[in-house]
Amino acid sequence: MGKKVAGFTLAGAVAISSLGLAAKKEDVQAKDRKKEPTNVIMMVMDGTSAGATTLSRWYKGENLAIDEMVAGGVRTHSAESAITDSAPAATALATGNKSNDKFVGVLPAVVNSPGVKPVSAKDAHKPVANVLEGAKQQGKATGIISTSEIQHATPAGFSAHVTHRSNYGDIAEQQVYQNIDVVLGGGKESLSPGTTKNARKDGEDLLTVLQKNKYDIVENRNDLLNSKSNKIWGSFAPSALAYDFDRETTKPSEPTLADMTGKAIHTLDKDKDGFFLFVEGSKVDWAAHANDSVGMISDVLAFDAAVEKAVDFAKKDGNTMVIAVSDHGNSGITMGNQNTNATYPETPVSAYIDPLKKAKMTVEGALSQLKSDKSNLKEVAALYGLDNLTSEEEATLNSSKNLASDMVKMLANRANIGFTTGGHTGEDVFLYSYGPSRPIGLLENTDIAKKMAQFMGFDLNQLTKKLYVNGKDALEKKGYTTRIDVTDPNNVVLIAEKGKQKVQFPANKNIMIQSSNQQKTVNTINVYNGKDFYISESALKLVK
Missing domain, CATH: 1.10.60 (Diphtheria Toxin Repressor; domain 2)
Structure with a gap:
């Protein structure tokens, strides 16, 4: 777990009164814990400062569901800054590695934050395994949910590896070829070719791929809730979903975050090996950027309703860890401004x-x-x-x-x-957790990933070594001549040749193609970071 800090900052200080009770609850749950399978539900309310949750509680007029889960605080800084962007924040929470602004699921190129280990130049931008990929390798069912585009930085951090968060085309392709069981949110625009900003540029229709892989593709609340499939892809908007307060008027056919969370849990729980589910309430962050206090309240409460669904399941299941956290603060929102200087x-x-x-x-x-x-x-x-x-x-x-x-x-x-900024802020955020082995105390955001991985039974560093090997180096050791074909920058391929044998690894896909055009599925996606090309150990073993 993370370092224990004697002097808690904001989140830790406020949470400390509940830690004794938390530890007692954890001990009781550990004794009552059933055998395998283990489940993890990781929930992020993007860009939510303590001021936003406080205001939302007063607005609601009663306690929030997350209140009973207060367990400590989380330090959110990136590898290069005291104030993080969502991409490196998600990378830290998902992979256990600090990273740089705009980087998703890859190591940093710049490290100057105190206490962060340096990264060698050759390893900069290297993909690092995330907890969803680890759960998949354990045979667990997996899911991701977001109220923004599903390709947005935070869900991408748990499902993709790119050097810039705006690479929606690569992120969407990687998510599809990750073979995630349940994917729910916005971002339909990035699944098919077209003329809009985030439409596909590589000519591939990912909706066709999903159909071939037997997903039930749903586009409204009713179809989602009525789906009987074990594989569901829900695309409910071209880009982001509506704010919760607006949905009834502007997008009544869209599901709520609680709807999506409940359906995903019900679907994933069918897997005998357990499941990992990531859930993001995305638009608190957007409202915070806009200094829209009503928008912040809207989607804090929507997120809280989703947490309630998760905890209700965890209480019945007995072997599910639920974590809820913000990835960073935003806006510096306060109850009290210049109006109340003398009257507060x-x-x-x-x-x-x-x-x-x-x-x-x-x-x-x-x-x-x-x-x-x-x-x-x-x-x-x-x-x-x-x-x-x-x-x-x-x-x-x-x-x-x-x-x-x-x-x-x-x-x-x-x-x-009051608001101090239209951007992110660097304060510690609250940690909320429930269930066996739950994290408590004041932690680095990277510790959250490690704690989840430990609970599910794998080590993220060892997983990275198995899933992301430098393909050119490894294939050349096997006697192959290699080249990275970037003729079509939207369809990059690693090509290896030896005599009459030819093997191709298309970027962003979980496949390899042999000389006879025979296509084989491998255990993870191939990743090109603009410099190096990475494939898995199991893919290498298929190359004779």
């Missing part, structure tokens, strides 16, 4: 919450109802809780060049909510 001792909860309760939609949802001529601007403002506009507020909105920005500022002012 007597300012009641209602002064913060009542103005927010007036909002029926997030700012994104409200503005989706705006007419092109802006003739219903006052009605749209009211949807966001901005009723009874003052003449000054009305004038500001009528002349606004950025309505979303001005509307969130107005509501924050009314609700006495």
Whole structure:
């Protein structure tokens, strides 16, 4: 587990009062623990600071499901910065390795954060195995869920290896060829060729691949909940799903995060070897970037409902570890701003919450109802809780060049909510956990991955050595001449030849092609990082 720290920072300090109880619960659960299989449900509420969960609790008017799971805190810094991006944060949580900005599932090129081990130049960008891949190698069922595009940085960290988080084409292809049992979220755009920004550039229709692999492809809530398949791919939007507060009005056919979590658990639990499930509540982060306090509350509560589904299952199962954590803070949100400098001792909860309760939609949802001529601007403002506009507020909105920005500022002012930034923040975040062997204390984010791997019975470093071998080096030791064919940059292939024998490894796929064009499936994906090409030990053994 991680280092024990005498002086807890924010998350650890607040959590410490519950740690004694946590340890007692863990001991009881360990005694009652059944034999195999083990399950892990890893849940991330992206970009959620303690201020957002506090505000959401007051808004709800009762405890959150995560409150009973408080177990400590998590340090979130990357290999190069005190403030991390989602890509290296996900890499740390999934692989146990700190990384760099925009890197997904690969080692860093720059290490300057204190306490992070240096990485040799030859290993920079090398793919490192994640806990989902480890679970697969153990024979477990696997799943990933996200309310953003499923190719977004955080779900990608648990399912792919690329040097830039925007490489949706490679990420989507890797996810499909990872043969994950249940994949639910947005990002349908990246599965097929087309003319839109994230449509496929390699000419491959991944929906056809999914059909050949016998997935039930579903696109709405009803079809998801009624699916009887053991393999489900849910693409519910071209890009991201709607905010929870907006769904009923803008996207009523989309499932909630709790819907997706419950269905995934039910499906994956059929596997006799157990399962690993990753769940992300993505859009708290997006709302935080926009300083939209209503959007943050919307999707913190949606995430919390999903956690409740997971913990309910874990309580009945007895052998399931549930972890919930934020990957980093965002926005510096506070209850209290310049308005309350002199009045905070007597300012009641209602002064913060009542103005927010007036909002029926997030700012994104409200503005989706705006007419092109802006003739219903006052009605749209009211949807966001901005009723009874003052003449000054009305004038500001009528002349606004950025309505979303001005509307969130107005509501924050009314609700006495403060923001320090529109970007990420570097504070520790809360750790929530439940079940046998659950992590507790103040940990590095990398310790979370190691704890999950240990519980499922594998070592991530050893797994990396088996799954990601430098293909050129290894094949040349077998007497082959090799080259990385980048003629088509969207379809890179490692080619190895010896006499009449020819073997090809297409990037991002779990296949190899021999001289006779005979195609064989291998145990993991082939990865090209722009410099080196990696294949698995088991793939090498198939090359004579």
